[in-house]
Amino acid sequence: MGAIGTVSALWPFFASLSPARDTIAAGAPIDVDVSTIKPGQQITVVWRGHPIFILHRTPDELKMLQEAKDTGLLRDPDSQQPQQPSYAANWHRSLKPEHLVLIGVCTHLGCIPRLEAAPGGDLGANWPGGYFCPCHGSKYDLAGRVFNGVPAPLNLPVPPYNYIKDNLMRVGENPPGINFEISEIEQI
Ligand code: FES
Numbered sequence: 001m002g003a004i005g006t007v008s009a010l011w012p013f014f015a016s017l018s019p020a021r022d023t024i025a026a027g028a029p030i031d032v033d034v035s036t037i038k039p040g041q042q043i044t045v046v047w048r049g050h051p052i053f054i055l056h057r058t059p060d061e062l063k064m065l066q067e068a069k070d071t072g073l074l075r076d077p078d079s080q081q082p083q084q085p086s087y088a089a090n091w092h093r094s095l096k097p098e099h100l101v102l103i104g105v106c107t108h109l110g111c112i113p114r115l116e117a118a119p120g121g122d123l124g125a126n127w128p129g130g131y132f133c134p135c136h137g138s139k140y141d142l143a144g145r146v147f148n149g150v151p152a153p154l155n156l157p158v159p160p161y162n163y164i165k166d167n168l169m170r171v172g173e174n175p176p177g178i179n180f181e182i183s184e185i186e187q188i
Contacts, residue, residue, distance in 0.1 A: 029172030031164070034099060042115050044104065047171045050188065051104040051112055052159060054169070061117065061129060061142050062097050070128045074145045076155050083107075083187070084158035085180035093143040093158055101161050101171065102144045107187050108152040111135035117142065131156065157185045 027048045034054065037043055042055040064070050071077040079089040087095055094100050106113050113131040120127055123139070130141040139147040144156030159182060160174045174180050182188075 029170050032169045032171060033167060034169050035167035040117065045171065047159060052171055053102045053104040055100040057098055057100055057142055062092060064128050065141065065143050066091055070141055073147050074141065075148050077145055079155060081154050081186055083155045083185055085160055085174065087175060087178065088158040095163065100143060101158060103157040103159050103188055105188050106133040106138055106152055107154040107156065108133065108136055108138050113140060154187050157188050
């Protein structure tokens with residue numbers, strides 16, 4: 001079992017974590033201490049070769065996810081496409097509303113989107129905050145739900161994960177009694 005408690009906003013940083021690389025490459029679940037991820041902060045870990053975003057959303061960000069000015073712009077606001085396990089097919093696309101867990105791979109052609117959580121700015125006055133993929137301009141909200149009118153066809157995938165303690169997340173393992181395989185995701 002790999003164990004990652006280090007916080008970083010830069011996913012390439014994890015390429016240098018040699019003690020965990022063999023474990024990660026083998027596809028074993030990895031444990032992440034989420035207690036140190038402050039509201040508004042995201043860390044990235046690597047599981048099965050994929051960047052895994054873990055974002056601690058603020059109350060305002062969670063509120064936005066339920067407002068029509070966000071959901072009205074989305075292609076699949078109710079997560080009907082099989083891009084997540086059943087326990088993430090809800091308005092916040094996660095087990096606990098505050099923690100978003102995504103496979104950080106754009107569903108267009110596989111670039112790594114970047115977090116642009118602040119509303120407005122360079123992405124326009126209507127930008128509610130979310131993820132932006134600079135490769136071809138795909139946009140996702142702060143639940144990884146894709147916007148209409150961008151090249152990416154599907155929401156960002158959610159991997160299997162669970163909490164084995166209140167603040168200890170295990171990426172790669174479902175909650176008890178649930179069988180969900182990453183192969184069930186339509187597109188990564
Ligand atoms: S790969 Fe993300 S927009 Fe093309």
